[in-house]
Amino acid sequence: xxxxxxxxxxxxxxxxxxxxxxxxxxxxxxxxxxxxxxxxxxxxxxxxxxxxxxxxxxxxxxxxxxxxxxxxxxxxxxxxxxxxxxxxxxxxxxxxxxxxxxxxxxxxxxxxxxxxxxxxxxxxxxxxxxxxxxxxxxxxxxxxxxxxxxxxxxxxxxxxxxxxxxxxxxxxxxxxxxxxxxxxxxxxxxxxxxxxxxxxxxxxxxxxxxxxxxxxxxxxxxxxxxxxxxxxxxxxxxxxxxxxxxxxxxxxxxxxxxxxx
Amino acid sequence: xxxxxxxxxxxxxxxxxxxxxxxxxxxxxxxxxxxxxxxxxxxxxxxxxxxxxxxxxxxxxxxxxxxxxxxxxxxxxxxxxxxxxxxxxxxxxxxxxxxxxxxxxxxxxxxxxxxxxxxxxxxxxxxxxxxxxxxxxxxxxxxxxxxxxxxxxxxxxxxxxxxxxxxxxxxxxxxxxxxxxxxxxxxxxxxxxxxxxxxxxxxxxxxxxxxxxxxxxxxxxxxxxxxxxxxxxxxxxxxxxxxxxxxxxxxxxxxxxxxxxxxxxxxxxxxxxxxxxxxxxxxxxxxxxxxx
Numbered sequence: 198x199x200x201x202x203x204x205x206x207x208x209x210x211x212x213x214x215x216x217x218x219x220x221x222x223x224x225x226x227x228x229x230x231x232x233x234x235x236x237x238x239x240x241x242x243x244x245x246x247x248x249x250x251x252x253x254x255x256x257x258x259x260x261x262x263x264x265x266x267x268x269x270x271x272x273x274x275x276x277x278x279x280x281x282x283x284x285x286x287x288x289x290x291x292x293x294x295x296x297x298x299x300x301x302x303x304x305x306x307x308x309x310x311x312x313x314x315x316x317x318x319x320x321x322x323x324x325x326x327x328x329x330x331x332x333x334x335x336x337x338x339x340x341x342x343x344x345x346x347x348x349x350x351x352x353x354x355x356x357x358x359x360x361x362x363x364x365x366x367x368x369x370x371x372x373x374x375x376x377x378x379x380x381x382x383x384x385x386x387x388x389x390x391x392x393x394x395x396x397x398x399x400x401x402x403x404x405x406x407x408x409x410x411x412x413x414x415x416x417x418x419x420x421x422x423x424x425x426x427x428x429x430x431x432x433x434x435x436x437x438x439x440x441x442x443x444x445x446x447x448x449x450x451x452x453x454x455x456x457x458x
Numbered sequence: 459x460x461x462x463x464x465x466x467x468x469x470x471x472x473x474x475x476x477x478x479x480x481x482x483x484x485x486x487x488x489x490x491x492x493x494x495x496x497x498x499x500x501x502x503x504x505x506x507x508x509x510x511x512x513x514x515x516x517x518x519x520x521x522x523x524x525x526x527x528x529x530x531x532x533x534x535x536x537x538x539x540x541x542x543x544x545x546x547x548x549x550x551x552x553x554x555x556x557x558x559x560x561x562x563x564x565x566x567x568x569x570x571x572x573x574x575x576x577x578x579x580x581x582x583x584x585x586x587x588x589x590x591x592x593x594x595x596x597x598x599x600x601x602x603x604x605x606x607x608x609x610x611x612x613x614x615x616x617x618x619x620x621x622x623x624x625x626x627x628x629x630x631x632x633x634x635x636x637x638x639x640x641x642x643x644x645x646x647x648x649x650x651x652x653x654x655x656x657x658x659x660x661x662x663x664x665x666x667x668x669x670x671x672x673x674x675x676x677x678x679x680x681x682x683x684x685x686x687x688x689x690x691x692x693x694x695x696x697x698x699x700x701x702x703x704x705x706x707x708x709x710x711x712x713x714x715x716x717x718x719x720x721x722x723x724x725x726x727x728x729x730x731x732x733x734x735x736x737x738x739x740x741x742x743x744x745x746x747x748x749x750x
Contacts, residue, residue: 199563200564285513293533
């Protein structure tokens with residue numbers, strides 16, 4: 198297993214270094230903005246604008262950088278394995294399919310952990326630069342971004358293995374899935390909002406005549422929902438993502454076990 | 459590991475594809491020997507080898523390696539097997555040093571010294587990316603990797619195809635060294651029969667998915683012969699004695715499969731020794747019986 202992990206490391210090295218350089222450049226830019234606020238042109242803007250800028254950067258810096266870091270360190274080498282015929286050679290090695298897939302998952306899990314530590318540190322730096330109060334939810338959001346990248350990685354790996362040799366097919370299916378999810382989520386949110394207002398007697402085609410409480414009511418509802426998840430169901434988010442990760446691991450093993458017929 | 463006489467035992471191996479069937483193939487690779495697996499392109503050599511390596515699943519039949527079932531005991535068996543393919547199965551962005559680190563952590567019996575020894579012997583650079591290797595270098599690299607984890611069985615699919623004679627000879631010498639250990643065996647598929655004539659102990663011929671011949675190379679070569687005669691003399695031959703015959707303007711050349719019997723039956727006839735290539739050629743044309 199260790200050998201496969203080392204192989205993953207060698208193959209990912211270039212793209213990881215490239216990602217880290219991008220990350221570093223973005224990090225420096227965020228730091229430069231702070232310098233500009235303190236000593237440069239941004240500091241000459243009205244106080245409200247500066248406050249808004251700082252608040253925006255407080256969110257964008259740790260979350261944006263987290264996304265860059267997770268996306269660049271967690272890599273999928275399945276396409277390269279297929280192109281080089283390593284996937285065929287791997288069948289001749291004294292390793293089970295679980296070990297072959299597992300090694301790649303462990304490798305990415307280790308990088309996920311390392312990236313999470315860096316992202317947490319960056320959050321505290323962002324807090325020092327732009328924030329005023331520690332918000333532990335930010336750490337969960339960072340973890341969520343990482344877990345999401347991990348799930349996407351698993352999904353990509355599974356389809357690459359399923360359509361072995363045909364990355365075009367895999368890409369087409371993945372594209373359909375992501376587009377389906379994207380539009381599906383919009384559709385679901387739209388339906389949810391429609392249901393919310395209609396169940397309270399508000400007519401959607403008469404929005405101009407809604408009382409101001411209508412939108413306040415919705416905001417309160419969403420806040421309550423968020424609070425409920427935060428206080429009681431927060432564990433379900435990582436649990437769902439872990440379950441999805443395990444599902445894609447199992448499916449990838451099955452796909453690799455599927456020998457040519 | 460259990461005691462075994464045959465490194466590989468294949469019985470009634472069947473694999474069906476649209477337009478091709480590997481039909482109840484049975485043969486053994488004796489322990490301590492090198493078997494040449496011969497057939498023209500599309501005969502089923504790669505299908506057989508991929509099935510032995512469990513890269514593809516057979517529809518029927520059984521394969522035992524070192525006396526063990528090749529699927530049930532897959533992981534045990536694969537510790538002692540090395541596969542060499544006609545194309546390099548390693549990522550082209552890697553180099554030999556990196557490959558050493560990868561395989562050292564996969565094979566428990568991997569020897570960095572042995573691998574480095576082969577790299578030196580083959581003059582392969584350890585820091586050069588495989589993408590910059592020539593075909594010969596890539597094949598040597600595969601062989602170096604295959605021989606560095608103390609494997610007992612080397613399975614090669616067209617490993618010497620496309621290589622120049624100098625490289626091929628160098629590689630064949632390495633195989634002979636590998637066979638110095640009587641526990642080691644080789645199954646080598648090739649359509650370059652001259653290589654097999656040099657080093658193989660036994661030979662298996664297949665054609666269109668069917669087994670034609672299997673046995674010790676010397677027995678096959680001594681039992682077969684080519685009768686060279688005029689067309690008139692050829693017409694007097696019993697066609698049951700002939701595998702197939704090549705008819706030309708100058709006469710006929712017919713392959714016979716029982717040379718001793720034919721020498722008695724056709725006393726005075728000129729019967730030359732046949733090469734593996736000729737045997738393959740005449741067997742491939744057996745259905746036509748007469749060709750030219």
